[in-house]
Amino acid sequence: MPTRSANEIVAALGSEQARRDPMPLFAELHRIGPVCRLTPGSSPYSFVINGYDAAQEALKDPRFHRLLTADPDPQDAVLRRLGGSMMFRNEPDHLRMRKVFQAVLTPRRLTGFEPVVEALTSELLEDMAKAGANRQVVEFTDFAYRLPITVIATFLGIPRSDVGWFKDRTQRIDDYLDLGGKSPAKLAAANQSADELNDYYAQMIAERRLRPRDDLVGSLVHALDSGTSGIDEQELIDNLLVLVNASFVTTMNLLTNGLELLLAEPHLVDAIRNDPELAANSVEEILRHQSSVQLISRKASTDLELAGQTIPEGSWVLILPGAANRDPAKHPDAGTFDPGRDDLQHLSFGAGPFFCVGAALARMEGRAAFGQLFGRFPKMQLAGPPERSHSLLLRGHRSMPIRLG
Template sequence: MDPADALALLLSPQGRVNPYPTYERLRGYGPVVQAGPAFHLVTGYAEADAILRDARFGVMDDDLRDQFLPGWRESPAVASISRSMLRTNPPDHSRMRRLAAGAFTPRRIAAMRDVVEAQADELVDGMVARTRAGEPVDFMAEFAYPLPVAVICALLGVPAADRPLFRRWATDLTGVLEPEISPDELALADRGAMELRDYFTDLVAARRRAPADDLTTALVQAHDGDGDRLSGDELLANLVVLLVAGFETTTNLLGNGLVVLLDHPAEAATLRERPEFAPGYVEELLRYDSPVQLTSRMSTAPTRYGGVDLPAGSWLIVLLGAANRDPGRYPEPGRFDPWRPAVHPLSFGAGPHYCLGAGLARLEAQVAFPLLLRRLPGPALAGPGERRVRLTLRGYATLPVTVGDEASPVTDRGTPAGATGSTP
């Protein structure tokens, strides 16, 4: 199988659902693999990390979109994503990112722990109440989606009653992040983009009438105070991206991670007893089954990586999921090992486009997994679950689980009734 055949397999439904065997086939050709004219795939950890940090590589800008995606301006989904910080280069990217960065400082994220814990506990209460008769619940619908969407909506100032709207809209819109998209999928993405844009147009108007202490108000004021800091299109596009990116990645991390933990009961038991180990577990979960599998870059100058010459204008698909399992960086990469030293997954990227909400996603997962294991002493998969047929954003559409014996009553936010000692 040559690299072009491996790429075709990777983009097939089978390859998207389980890309890891194909990554290993591609790795056999080297850390940087040419798969077409001026088109390369990056599987090596060191190469992926360096390329994402190299100023000679950028995301596809308007001129390149005109070349590769004629008519992209006619697509509300592509046009919306393209006006956001996700798909812009410096100096526009730096300008937009600075405006939103204040909401994601380590201090502000740490201050949200109580909110995340309370929301997670409430969701577990709901799962227990619905499964007292032993019937399974869909973990994605009952926990993995509502937890991160509640947190990012609180940051943005989105009313709680509106949160259920976003899952379908975001699922449809994120189709444009895939390497390939069918006309039908693009039509769904365009519909999702228009619905999200309409929603945030109304929210922006509401914040102009009644400012609040939230990120939406801050971005509205940045636009209204000086239009050169944030245009109207940029305002709406970044609100959409902040919402979607704020829960899509975490939702997938929670679903993927729960399956891994249930497949490794000894490691899960340790985390149940020692929740202070959660940060190391979350880093290994991110490495082992990344919720984001790829990103792309274009070279603006001739470079050389992995022994391969990359002319200016080369298009690179950086396979984050493959890089996270590079045996040159992580021995026995196909083994889940929460005690693995020096784990630095590329799941949130690196360099200027490093995920703005990475710290928040980590906090939510560090809270959620020990809490789930403690409150649900016998969780188990009630079926294989349904994987989304996506490559860029890897996760489950549905994940049926049973919760086991009735959860331990909670006397405070950290210690089950009857437990001895203190929770670290």
């Protein structure tokens, strides 16, 4: 087969086949180089970054700007809300907002929350056991959704009766953000969802003022009203919208990706069942092997050098964490799922000053889920082929039917 150009490979990423499995295309990019120049006009992007070291350097370098910082169209509620959060802001705004959340997401607070995560996991697995009694087929994606959304809801103080309300709204926003997702219909749906989520969090903040509570939102509102937070109310709302969306969608993908990988390796399932502490390394290898986030966009704010390539000011670059995690220069036999490998480093939570603020919570949820799952259901198996989601941005599953025993 003739070697394809980087342009042809990037164009192929939007195909149905690549959305199911982009890994062969990532391998083709690795053979070209860690940073691939694209022909002007062939794509919104001028470069694609797929090598591990190059991707890590780009993610750490604040001169690679996030793209949702310019004032969007006032009618585009979704871009206003996303662009108002720390996830899409550059310095100094990013650090100003990040400090607010770091002040309440302390290691002590997170450590104290771990027993709550373990208890919620046990409760939700019991619900799954009831649904799967008498060898009934159950949908694992239901558990994979309910665990992270229930955890973040409990952490923030969102009523559990509301958790089902979030799924469709965040899905519409993610559909719009996906590669090729910028249709008028998807924008309209995403805007409506962003407005509804904005109103929800505004009401939640108002309720905390009337009835203060010792939860994360209560702490953030107290800091806001005392003048010590460094952010305004709309910025708090925008950050809550992104925090909840990012915290459960990516962890849901971690859980479904992980179950598919582990069930294909029965000896690994046996090992975790016998020693649940092994779940920690499995979580890291799941994140490396199947990154929940596959695409990150950046824009060069000045002329830059990266992996021997000159990237001119104003160039858009597409960073591929899923490809970087499979870079054979970083991980020998990168396509093999091996929780026992010596180096489990990955870029699935980003790098540097923009490292995911929810990484510790996501890891905690993964450890709890896989640490309990196989002991609770030692004969669990797939009940049919899992169905991948259509998204290239977020790698997960639409469906994963299982039998518990």
